[in-house]
Amino acid sequence: xxxxxxxxxxxxxxxxxxxxxxxxxxxxxxxxxxxxxxxxxxxxxxxxxxxxxxxxxxxxxxxxxxxxxxxxxxxxxxxxxxxxxxxxxxxxxxxxxxxxxxxxxxxxxxxxxxxxxxxxxxxxxxxxxxxxxxxxxxxxxxxxxxxxxxxxxxxxxxxxxxxxxxxxxxxxxxxxxxxxxxxxxxxxxxxxxxxxxxxxxxxxxxxxxx
Amino acid sequence: xxxxxxxxxxxxxxxxxxxxxxxxxxxxxxxxxxxxxxxxxxxxxxxxxxxxxxxxxxxxxxxxxxxxxxxxxxxxxxxxx
Numbered sequence: 001x002x003x004x005x006x007x008x009x010x011x012x013x014x015x016x017x018x019x020x021x022x023x024x025x026x027x028x029x030x031x032x033x034x035x036x037x038x039x040x041x042x043x044x045x046x047x048x049x050x051x052x053x054x055x056x057x058x059x060x061x062x063x064x065x066x067x068x069x070x071x072x073x074x075x076x077x078x079x080x081x082x083x084x085x086x087x088x089x090x091x092x093x094x095x096x097x098x099x100x101x102x103x104x105x106x107x108x109x110x111x112x113x114x115x116x117x118x119x120x121x122x123x124x125x126x127x128x129x130x131x132x133x134x135x136x137x138x139x140x141x142x143x144x145x146x147x148x149x150x151x152x153x154x155x156x157x158x159x160x161x162x163x164x165x166x167x168x169x170x171x172x173x174x175x176x177x178x179x180x181x182x183x184x185x186x187x188x189x190x191x192x193x194x195x196x197x198x199x200x201x202x203x204x205x206x207x208x209x210x
Numbered sequence: 211x212x213x214x215x216x217x218x219x220x221x222x223x224x225x226x227x228x229x230x231x232x233x234x235x236x237x238x239x240x241x242x243x244x245x246x247x248x249x250x251x252x253x254x255x256x257x258x259x260x261x262x263x264x265x266x267x268x269x270x271x272x273x274x275x276x277x278x279x280x281x282x283x284x285x286x287x288x289x290x291x
Contacts, residue, residue: 067232070276071245071246071247071278072285073231074285074286076281077281078281
């Protein structure tokens, strides 16, 4: 029988882990919805808090692990079955999108208090260094094998990242070469969306005070 | 020098970004530049790396910050062809 490649071992591992991953997703989403109830029941008409959840699919998980292998971005065939998908931080994930910015801050404060032991790895604006998206990684009570990721994002930034991720970060032959070239444009969008949020917040505060 | 300017130098030298592998490749020169190497290099180092002659047919020159191990190198060569 031909030697198995690291990818073959990882595909097998994925389907062993999948039931646990699904339990983690369900567990985390339920907890997040519960903890955010004090906010979500009092939203004004124009305010939004959207909670979504999911698990990485098999090939995406393997690809993420492959890209984490330093500059070469390939698995070392000599290491065979020593790679593991449990090294990934986000096999299971829950995302909270909030609008306006004040709701994003409140949602983060509530959830950070509950998940205080989780590792904080925020996504920062490359230019201003301000936090674009709060990200926390940790384990749910249902398993100590699968690390989960909780993202809390302003809605405008989160929806932009959705498009950016699917168009630029996932392999797409027609966009080959686009990623580094798009960096300046991506940074400009972050700045514009943050400016929009900040100005809206200022206007709302001004209106509320008159 | 910005990353964009470095990428323009590479593209002018015939390198193309491979999205899946996430590095710059020139199949004629048989040379590969990692994004990390490009980011960490000043213009002089980048131009010097571009100026070195490519390897003979069947081999590739990897311009990485850390040279790949022999087995990783073999894997990369088999992928690149």
